[in-house]
Amino acid sequence: EADIYQTPRYLVIGTGKKITLECSQTMGHDKMYWYQQDPGMELHLIHYSYGVNSTEKGDLSSESTVSRIRTEHFPLTLESARPSHTSQYLCASMGLDTQYFGPGTRLTVL
Amino acid sequence: GNSVTQMEGPVTLSEEAFLTINCTYTATGYPSLFWYVQYPGEGLQLLLKATKADDKGSNKGFEATYRKETTSFHLEKGSVQVSDSAVYFCALSDRWGDMRFGAGTRLTVKP
Numbered sequence: 001e002a003d004i005y006q007t008p009r010y011l012v013i014g015t016g017k018k019i020t021l022e023c024s025q026t027m028g029h030d031k032m033y034w035y036q037q038d039p040g041m042e043l044h045l046i047h048y049s050y051g052v053n054s055t056e057k058g059d060l061s062s063e064s065t066v067s068r069i070r071t072e073h074f075p076l077t078l079e080s081a082r083p084s085h086t087s088q089y090l091c092a093s094m095g096l097d098t099q100y101f102g103p104g105t106r107l108t109v110l
Numbered sequence: 111g112n113s114v115t116q117m118e119g120p121v122t123l124s125e126e127a128f129l130t131i132n133c134t135y136t137a138t139g140y141p142s143l144f145w146y147v148q149y150p151g152e153g154l155q156l157l158l159k160a161t162k163a164d165d166k167g168s169n170k171g172f173e174a175t176y177r178k179e180t181t182s183f184h185l186e187k188g189s190v191q192v193s194d195s196a197v198y199f200c201a202l203s204d205r206w207g208d209m210r211f212g213a214g215t216r217l218t219v220k221p
Contacts, residue, residue, distance in 0.1 A: 006153075041197050041216065042214060043199070043214075092153075094207055097142045098144065098156060101146075
């Protein structure tokens with residue numbers, strides 16, 4: 001069983017606010033990922049990291065940024081939230097050949 | 111590049127019906143293949159996996175067989191329950207650890 005956590009689970013916030021979505025895992029995995037999931041269900045990779053101090057942009061362009069200062073922690077930040085950022089955000093880490101997902105953060109920007 | 115194509119939904123079945131969700135892949139080499147399930151309001155959970163040709167992954171009554179000759183990994187269950195209602199994702203992982211997901215198939219099971 002994988003241990004990967006995301007907070008908050010739900011967030012409703014006004015336009016222009018700065019937000020940070022937290023993601024932590026206790027498995028010591030080097031590889032971590034952020035996905036944005038649209039209402040049509042498809043997953044879009046927005047950021048990934050292969051280890052401490054490594055961050056890369058994914059397939060879908062995003063205005064968010066990420067950092068990886070510690071192996072277990074991979075936060076995602078939006079400097080100025082907009083209604084177009086409303087979505088489900090899923091964090092994952094990878095052990096061997098399998099990705100393990102957190103429960104997700106449902107973000108609504110008014 | 112690597113990719114996964116899965117059956118479009120939504121799929122609606124009556125309880126105890128037989129389920130098949132088709133999945134085909136394109137990849138170089140020998141990827142590992144996965145099915146994930148997502149229940150409402152939750153993240154993706156690993157349902158089953160297979161790492162080489164002819165392997166069968168199984169869990170909770172679901173099965174899928176890695177068919178290299180047809181590049182397929184179809185998900186099956188003999189008798190679905192209402193609690194199986196969810197979104198199902200087919201995925202592959204190549205030898206560098208990059209994963210590709212299908213677009214997801216929503217299953218609704220009616221009593």
